[in-house]
Amino acid sequence: MNSKQLCDLTVDALEDIKAIDVRVLDVTGRSSVTDIMVIATGNTTRQVKSLSNNVLKETKEKGIRPIGVEGEQVADWILIDLGDVVVHIMTPDIRDFYNLEKLWDEDSPEAEAASE
Numbered sequence: 001m002n003s004k005q006l007c008d009l010t011v012d013a014l015e016d017i018k019a020i021d022v023r024v025l026d027v028t029g030r031s032s033v034t035d036i037m038v039i040a041t042g043n044t045t046r047q048v049k050s051l052s053n054n055v056l057k058e059t060k061e062k063g064i065r066p067i068g069v070e071g072e073q074v075a076d077w078i079l080i081d082l083g084d085v086v087v088h089i090m091t092p093d094i095r096d097f098y099n100l101e102k103l104w105d106e107d108s109p110e111a112e113a114a115s116e
Contacts, residue, residue, distance in 0.1 A: 001062060002084075003036055003085060006036075006059070006064065006085045007038060007085050009058055010059070010082070010085055011038060012058070013058040013059070014040045014051055014054070014089070016054060017050050019040035019041065019042060020041040020043065020092075021040065021041050022038065022039070022040045023039045023101055024039075025037040025039065025100075025101065025104050027104055030104065033086065034081075034084060034085065034086040035084045035085070036084060036085045036086070037086050037100065037104060038085060038086070038087045039087075039088045039090070039100055039101065040090075041089075041090055041091070041095050042090070043092070044091065045074070045075040045091060046075075048076065048078055048089050048090065048091055049072065049078070051078075051089045052075075055080055055087055055089075056080065064082060066080050066081055066082055067082065068080075068081045069081070076091045077094045078090075
């Protein structure tokens with residue numbers, strides 16, 4: 001499965017459980033960790049956990065095992081590392097505070113440095 005197919009699979013899994021404001025960021029060439037970041041919001045820690053569980057279920061059904069999963073205990077921000085795709089699922093306040101979209105936006109200092 002290529003990274004685009006994996007990204008589509010994770011987005012579909014998030015949307016199945018009614019994730020809010022799902023964003024896909026292509027960080028190819030700007031991150032040594034991954035090529036694609038998927039960011040989504042769940043209204044509560046319970047929904048964040050459900051979203052995470054659905055992503056894990058759907059990817060495992062396709063034979064993809066996560067490299068790692070972090071944050072399941074507190075569940076205000078769960079990170080699922082699938083290699084070429086890293087999924088961030090957060091509560092609204094955590095997402096607003098860390099604002100990963102701005103950090104990895106095309107106009108961010110990291111993006112400008114990578115393009116030079």
